[in-house]
Amino acid sequence: MVSERGLQVLRAIVQDYVDTREPVGSKAIVDRHQFGVSAATIRNDMALLEDEELIAAPHTSSGRVPTDKGYRVFVDHLAELRPLSGAQRSAIGAFLADTGDLDDLLVRTVRTLTRLTGQVAIVQYPSFARANVSHVEVVHLGGTRAVVIVVTDTGRVSQRVAFLASEPSAEETAQVKDAMAALLTGESVRDGAVAIARLLDADPIPGRDDNTRIVLRTLAEELEEFRHDRLVMAGSATLARRESDFRGSIYPLLEAIEEQVTLLRLMGEMVADEQGLATSIGRENEPFGLAEASVVAGDYDVTGSRARLGVLGPTRMDYPSNLAAVRAVAHYLTRLLEEDEKAR
Structure with a gap:
């Protein structure tokens, strides 16, 4: 069983690996974080994390990287959503204001999300079967x-x-x-x-x-x-820039983006928490052929029903920042749609 300090070591490994793209060693953790223990003690904690399959050695170096299971524990228990800056919030408001219609609003929404996160942004059209x-x-x-x-x-x-x-x-x-x-x-x-x-x-x-x-x-x-459900997407070119973050080919992701059906199924099956946020990480996406990717999604409301927006990218992503961005954009989109409904 992993100790509380061990979980905090996992948090440090995830954060440092996302920031540096380099495997994280015990000395780097001691230097960057205030644990108040020796590098030898951190190495013991890392050994326990490796036994639990939360981290792994990508090659023969002493550094470790998070596994999909490690990212899951981090997101579920250790990640603290980073509030967006005032400038980021102002940018969301400015970019989504004065839209002409729903199509224009959703296009602007995905462009805003990809600018905030650097990932592929996805927004699902609401189901209009109950619209009049x-x-x-x-x-x-x-x-x-x-x-x-x-x-x-x-x-x-x-x-x-x-x-x-x-x-x-x-x-x-x-x-x-x-x-x-x-x-x-x-x-x-x-x-x-x-x-x-x-x-x-x-x-x-x-x-x-x-x-x-x-x-x-x-x-x-x-x-x-x-x-019919449809998706609007932006930022597909970011996958090419991040190709080194994927262990294998990015072709399955590009194919899913082009076909949409896979992403619609995946986003539809993700279970949201009390904040309306959901994540699906790495091997959890294997049934959809997307074991190399993670999806962060949030719910937005329109006319009494819900739809989803989110980001798609490599498992090595900044989950706290991406979750915060998805939540903020989802809230803003919901508010705009509610205001539009009241104005009718």
Whole structure:
């Protein structure tokens, strides 16, 4: 069993290794930290930590580095979140202020996170299945083209071009628009999708022409898109700069960033603490093919539901600073979304 001093030695090893990228020896710990004991005593503590598989020797030198298990103990019991500086908080507020819509806000959010942490930043779109449709518009673009627009009460706007069967008159366009608005306005995205599916299952649609059927199909595609989880990411280039921090190839991480499905599953399965923060470290990510990486995530709230944002990087990361940055940005994003909701 590891003593309290042994755990503090683990804290010192993690902090020094993150700062220097070099394996940490007993003499370095004595020189940098005030333990009040000899290097020989620290070596005994390190031997016990190694027996518990919390640290390991990367090669034949006397230095040790944290293992994935060691990082886990550090994050769970030893890490103290470092408050962001006033300048960092001001930067978050300035960069996220005056955003145009949700898409713009989330893009700015990941850019802010990657600037604060130097890691790949990830933000999950909220699930809009419980959002309500507030507006439907059908705009004739000329010929057989029309754009179909859906707006929800969460501020999400989606638009898609429909290629009609025939060129509609202004009156026909207005009739289709009014019919779609009557069908969907005030309905949840989920219920609206069900209502459209029922109409499309009716063949032919009573009182509906081919153009209306095409608009219905387009709306069905839009509402389905609203229900799908998506990620916005920034900072992928940081992986190349940090390639030496990975024991193996960074290709699995790049593939996960490109495909998104793996990261969505991983972030969805991470268990948050009472502060809404979660970490998944190294081998804990092995089922997702990301055993070389760590993810730090936090919850943010929107319209009564939760989504996640976070950072992805090597296991050798500054967990206290990254956790603090994720928490601060998540809180700020929640506040902005709440203010936007009240203003509606």
